[in-house]
Amino acid sequence: MIGSDPIHCSVLAIDQATLDPAAALTFVSDPAFGGLDLFVGKVRSHNQGREVVGVSYDIHRSLALTVFRQFADEVRGQFGPRIKLYVAHACGRLGIGEIAVVVAAGTPHRDQAFGACRALIEAVKHRAPIWKQEHFADGDSAWSEGCALCGEEPGQKMSDPC
Amino acid sequence: MIGSDPIHCSVLAIDQATLDPAAALTFVSDPAFGGLDLFVGKVRSHNQGREVVGVSYDIHRSLALTVFRQFADEVRGQFGPRIKLYVAHACGRLGIGEIAVVVAAGTPHRDQAFGACRALIEAVKHRAPIWKQEHFADGDSAWSEGCALCGEEPGQKMSDPC
């Protein structure tokens, strides 16, 4: 089925490139695959009742690329080996409706594609070194509360929205 | 959030149009939506160990459009009302790797998008008046076994791969 690398991981500076769902679908396609699932995360206009005008993403790029591949390997172990996976995350400031993240999975049958795509975006959301700063219509900005990565020390967790 | 119709349903004759995942993503996008999930079903090169060279889809077009909308309304009831849904199915003969079906859901948060997209493709696969004839490399063709629509009469079901 697969000759080249079945996993694509990237972090894209938004001033240099845009995330491309079509490229993700092409990457996870294969003559043997009948099911592709794609998730697109976009910046939305409201969060917890406040009007948002943009979001800035801060990313530890080298570590993010490393853990994206680790996540994909985990997902491949669970839903593969006949699978192709794609993860791309934007870095920088995005406006409303712009794409922050694209994740895709291609598999022979749809159940694995849905499961793998979901597992991969959950890992990216909860465990990747990425930070979101929301810019509000009133001029205020705030770093979102997030998921602590030092989970092996439960006493050190903040109240956790994960 | 929504002015115009939040549901798109279509059946496309493959000699006149191709299915367009990008159009599906555009349709289910909304400034208030942070999560889009898209499923693409493609013709795959093997089924149950046999090499496939193409698939012909036969569709009861008017009834399909009616039930696509019914399915979308059901899904909207379960995951909405803040939701946009897209269903398009190809009709005619497709080659390997060509797109047979595109389903997409856009919602404020990803959990609803995944759930809605999955529910919608399951309804299309199991309950829409669509028939698939596989063409094999050895020259043989066969209509796929499917899901009986007369489920209210359990005694009349065939062995059911659904």
Next chain:
Amino acid sequence: MIVQLALFGAFRDLHREPTLLLEVSGDTVSAVRASFAAHLLGQGHAERSALIRASAFASDQALLHDTEAIPADGRLAILPPVSGG
């Protein structure tokens, strides 16, 4: 009455045209089912009787139960088990 029965899926292979004109004695969907079964039997397709039993009938807008009346325009479709997507 004369019914115009639209054929789909595997039933398409049994008839040159996409629809079949069928003489039905009765006015319910179950009468159409019986007439179509008799017609295929007469054509030497006894092996299709299980497929007919597993099939649904529909107008252009909705599935029709066996106890329902044949639509006034005499047009309906036989839907073998479906396999979309």
Next chain:
Amino acid sequence: MIVQLALFGAFRDLHREPTLLLEVSGDTVSAVRASFAAHLLGQGHAERSALIRASAFASDQALLHDTEAIPADGRLAILPPVSGG
């Protein structure tokens, strides 16, 4: 030893540069955590102590447990709770 600590997320707001040079007395990650907490306290950011406790440390390639040694090149990053996607 002198550590070059890369700052991310909310910690970026506390310092002009993306990295901070930090004098650390000790050779484990926990010593870096303690030194950074002391540094921010000295800068008047006592309110950040909970965030430091909730943060992880990492090299360019992996998370580092508190008991691990500071990387030989003296470079690491502090990662507050994450919120990607």
